[in-house]
Amino acid sequence: MEQTQSIKDLIVDIDEKKVYLPEFQRDFVWEISKTYDLFDSLIKDIFIGAIIFGIPSFDIAIREIDNRKKIAKGRRRPSLVVKTITKKEIEDINKVGGNFRLILDGQQRTTSIYRALKGTDEVWFISKNEDEIEAGSFENAKLEELLEEISGEQDPERLSIRLSDVWDIEQNDYDEDEIRDKFFYTTAYYKMYSSDEEFDRKAEFKKFRNLRKKIADLFKSEKLLSYYLLDMNLEKFVVFFERSNTRGVQLNFIDILAAKLYTGNFNLKEKIKEFEIQNPNIYLIPEIIVRSIAFIKSSPKEIDRNYILTSLNADDFKRWWDSACKLYKVTLDFLYQNNFIISQEWMPYDNMIIPLMNFLQEVGGDFHRMNLNQKKFIEYWYWNSIFSLRYSGSSNERIIEDSNILIQIAREKKINSSSYFNRLSKIQTLSTDDIYSFDKKANAVYKGILNLINYEKSGLINWNNDAKLSLNSSLEDHHIYPKNYLNQLLTTENEKDLIDCVANRTLMPKIQNIKISDQAPSKYLNEIKDLNKNIEKSLDNHLITTDLLNGEYDNEFSFFIELRANSIFEIIKKRLIDTRDLIKDEFYEEIKYDEAVNINVYSTYKGKKAEATFNPATAKVFFKGKLYASPSAAAIAVKIENGASDTATENGWTFWKFTDENGIEKRINDLRK
Incomplete structure (x- = not known):
């Protein structure tokens, strides 16, 4: 019989040792981006499947939920508690209302939540600004209406709250002063805007408390083990079918789009098949072509599924499909010929193809036209995006931002955003020790390291001969010291933790990998x-010492690794770390304004558009015949004019927007000194 249980009750049951996993269950393997999707679904009331x-x-034999921190620098994590529970013990627990049970299906979801x-994984609720919500205020809006995104870090330009902080406040008897001092005053949002004259601490804290309460209410609602009616808009319909199976048939976004376009006499499935027949050596990712077409058509730029399904039509695909496919092919060829990727299978982020396609289109469809x-x-952007895990979350926003940046570069213009360079520089490998923590193919940095070796060596070569590995080579991340061999050789757990490390991996054809066995x-x-x-040439090409041939290293795995x-790391340092300041000096240019320069700005509040002028040099806004000393003061005036109370507050730097010379909508915070 189906039952329901809230997130809160589930977490409490886990803490009270009422919920365990069978010992034989697979490990927790979800990437953090799946956790973001999970909470996005919960907030939007999208069915996530029953536990x-x-x-x-x-x-x-049972074990506890995996709440260990992610492994770092090759160190071994503490083992999970495994114990045997008898039939009688289970019966005795449940006789007194203990409600002991095992998770048979849904471990990844439960563990992620x-x-x-518990704060083991950083998960932040990033809220929309007040002028972006239809309800017009935090108090009246539903939690779904407030959601801008779920992210792994807070957004200094938006009110953000960590889910573990909400749980902490719910579980402890903090008074208002403690909540304000410990949780609100420490946010990046507060630190960024609290010095502004118009920043109302009391009103902003009220928003924080309101948002916290709404999230706490989500934790208390019965979500996980319940049936949901499929009464949802188109976007939710797509998300539902992408994240669940229906009678064993997995539908996806492209299937639903194809059905929509077919009514306009554009057969998307046939076009995909046609591409695959004409290009047998290229793997087509239809969603990349679709998002590229959305980018071309939209202004301001939008590439999310809702925009695609509601705004793109068959005529758009008839107009741009073939040209987008050509850009796709040329971009992949460029990446391979210039050794950015070994093969498509090993590309860290497929979505990074889209900004490159937009760059290519801007320079005339031929990468040979770009200058040094x-x-x-492009080299700096490509590698830093991978090693900073830039596309691990909010990829639509990253695609749009990077496309606009690369279009600027294609036009030989400077980049005016200093923060953009700062974001690119947040790479995950700042020392040799960091290399040891990457041991899974699903991780972009793991793939990035293997591709970076390929780039540094101008292409990896086959061990059987001197031929370069081809774009369509069937490759495996082979253990240089075979796994079975090391399991017999190594005696300490710290050494064994490094068996799968990327430093003990290299790419080679699968057939060769089979022959290597465990010798x-x-x-x-x-x-x-x-x-x-x-063979010495091949080993050097893969960054492997040729001393392995003489047998002296057979028992020296730690030294080799x-x-x-x-x-x-020397390659990473040379290509990414040492070039940071040089790249910024060459490609960054601060926007300089004098007091005579004003720009047109606008905003929408409760469906009504307000227009004004803004002076970046003085930060003053001229609205309806009056000059306001700050963007926030002018924003408050707009709200009051449209029915808000005299005590209304607003962050003017995110309230006011402008359209740059490329037709891109931006917030005036981008012009802030």
């Missing part, structure tokens, strides 16, 4: 040397 519990009628609320400076910037490095390498007398990690 299935079971009460075993036999003795069974638990880790987020443009190539230099000592010197043994299998010398067997390959019988086929390729120049440190040696190779150092070599990898």
Whole structure:
């Protein structure tokens, strides 16, 4: 019989040791971006699937929910508690209302929720600004209407609240002063705007409390183990089918779009099939082409699924499909020929193709037309985006921003946003030790490291010969020291934790990987040397010391892994870290305004558009015949004129917007000194 349970009750049950996992359940493997999607679905009341519990009628080994911090720098995490619980113990617990149960299906969802609320994983609710919500105020808006995005970090330009802070406040008897001092005053939003004359601390704290209460109410509502009626808008309909199975058939966004376009005599599925027949060596990702078309058509730029499904039509695809496919092919060819990728399968972020396609279109459809400076910037942008995990969340916003930036570079113009360079510089590998923590193919930095070696060496070559690995090579991330060999050789857990580390991996054809088996490095390498007398060249090409051939390193895994990690980090330092200041000096230009320069600004409040002029040099706004000393003062005047109370507050730097010379809508905070 189906039952319901709130998030709050589930977390409490886990803390009270009423909920466990069978010991044989797979480990928690979700990337953090899936946690963001999960909370996005919960907030939007999109069905996430039922969690299935079971009460075993036999003795069974169980383990706790994985609430360990992510592994870093090759250190070993503490083991999860595993114990055996007997049938009688289970019966005794449940006789007194203990409600002991095991999670049979839904471990990833449960663990994600638990880790987020306990603060193990950073998960932030980023709120819209008050002028962006239809209800007109935080108090009247539903939680879904307030949501801008779920992210791994707070947004200094928007009111943000960490989900674990909401849980902390709910579980502890903090008074108002403690909540304000401990949680609100420490936000980046407060620190950024609290010095503004028009910033009303009391009113902003009230918004913070209101948002916290709404999130707390979400935790208390019965969401997880309940049925949901499919009464949802088109966007939610798409999300539902992308995130769930219906009778074993997985539908996706492209399937639904194809059905829509078919009514306009554009057969999307046939066009996809046609591309695949004509280009057998290229893997087509239809969503990239679709989002590219959305970018071309929209102004301001929008590429989300809701815009695509509601605003794009068959005529748009008839007009731009073929040209977008050509840009796609040329971009992939450029990435491969210039060694940015080894193969499509190993590209860290497929969505990074879209900004490059927009750059390519701007320079005339041929990468040979770009100059040396443009190539230099693309190199910096590409690698820093990967190593900073830039596309791990909010990819639509990243695609739009990066597309606009690369279009600027294509036009040989400077970039006016200093914060853009700061975001690119937040890479995950600032020391050799950081290399050790990357051991999963799903991680973009893991793929990025293998691709960066390929880039540094102007293309990886096959170990059997000197031929460059092709774009469509079937490659595996082979263990240089085979896994089975190391499991027999190594004695300490710290060493074993590094077996799967990227520093012990390199890419090679699958058939070769099978032949290697679990032999000592010197043994299998010398067997390959019988086929390729120049094996030393191949090893050097893969950043592998040729000393492995003589057998002296067979028992020195730790020394080898440190040696190779150092070599990898030297490339990262040269390509990413050492070039930061040089790139910024060359491509950044601060916008300079004098007091005679005003720009047209606008905003919408409760569906009514307000227009004014803004002077970036003085930060004054001229609205309806009156000069206001700050953007916030003018924003408040707009709100009062449209029915808000005299005590209304507003952050003017995010309230007012302008359209730049490229037709891109921006907030005046981009012009702030």
